[in-house]
Amino acid sequence: MHRFANPTRFMKVADRLFPFVSAGFLALLAWGLYGALLASPEDYQQGSTVRIMYIHVPSAYLAVMIYGVLAACSASVLIWKHPLADLIARASAPVGLVFTVLCLATGSLWGKPMWGTWWDWDARMTSVLILFFLYLGYIALLNAFDDPARGSKPAAILALVGVVNLPVIKFSVDWWNTLHQPASLLRFDGPAMPASMLQPLLVMMAAFTFFYLMVLVIRLRAEFAAARIRTLRITGASE
């Protein structure tokens, strides 16, 4: 594992994987969209609006998953001062923010025809909204200092403090009786969904994950170049 802790070596591997990740994303996306829009049946209650699920659930999953990545990277920034973890956290946060927005927006578009309202202050929605605010705070804190490197550790502490929100998001639908439907994917007794819907959903989730990986590599390249620019500026100025 520590072989890849060296940022340069890690980037070499990431660059080699990049074409495969991109191709994988496109293939999975095509397969997932075919399944979501054409092959999957309508829901007997929700009709065609159930097709929004194939966007909504993967974005929700990605929003939470990226926050998990952020928290794990933050922990290793604080404990081991890991430079690569810092770069991954920096590169991931805006992507997580976008998928939180997408999750909220598609949820809204699904809620209007099904519940008759764009928004409801129930526990699930409120906790995802807090996730959105946490991402905003994280990014703001990261960029709030004159020295760009100075923001990593405060932001890492904030990310770890915000982890308490993740179980609240997961269990909000079980703890409170709310408008949002209970979990149908991650349950102890297996997914409560016909295979014809489950299969495209899982494909779409994989496609979204590959999208994150693909963008992560690009953003890491950008962060790497930015870090090298900073050191060059410092050494250049002192020469």
Added chain:
Amino acid sequence: MAAFFSLIRRDLQLALRQSADLAMVLAFFVIAASLFPLAVGPDKVVLGRIAAGVVWVLALLSVMMSLDRLFHNDYQDGALELIVLGPQPLILVVLGKVLAYWLSTGLPLLILAPVIAMMLNLEEAAYLPLMTGLLLGTPVLALIGAVGAALSLGARRAGLLMALLVLPLYMPVLIFGVTAIEAATTGFNWQPHMLYLGAILAAALPLAPWAAASAIRQALD
């Protein structure tokens, strides 16, 4: 332990000497509360419905407004560095400062809260849950606020940044505080909600000073 109490005494004395600050926070609390009857109209039923929520939100904002007093002054004049280098464990120092902060800000707000609630025509059944909730909740607000204040030390636009960091973390406290009142006014048992608030306080009491202490340490690096 003596050092712990002398730190609290020092912070309280500082707060008393700058009592204009405290007066301003309390004035904000009252003035902002009086905006609501003007905004939604003087209808007693409507005001009674929103009274508890208004008191809670304003208490939350008032606690947040003076957070910069907590570490920022000591950070700028270098006192914080001396405190950190001292023999006291930093977590205890943070805890002491938060306690002093709560005594000088949270407690006056707590005393003022029933007056505001009365002006807003809060139901009688709601006073006890409101005050119990604030008693358990304002220390949590101060503790979480300490984390935000420590994180934004040395940042650009620290005050605005602090609001962005702290307000989302305040939401659970607000939710439990207000649902207790909702339960009390609709004839349900409100005490379980207080247990939640107590649990949050019990969790924040060790965790928040720990996070704030590590944030202060890296700010002084």
Added chain:
Amino acid sequence: MTEFFQMGGYGAYVWSAYALAGVLMVVVFVLSWASWRRNEKTLAALKAVQEQSRNRRAA
């Protein structure tokens, strides 16, 4: 075909969800790519300048 686009009367909701997802993903990709290219360009320029000044000093 029109049936497919109408989505049982919910076409507006379903398609705007998919469109929004598409737009956001494209925007994320383009912005990330652009910032990478921009940083690489700055880096190359900076390296060239420093190389030049080093050569001048050596000469």
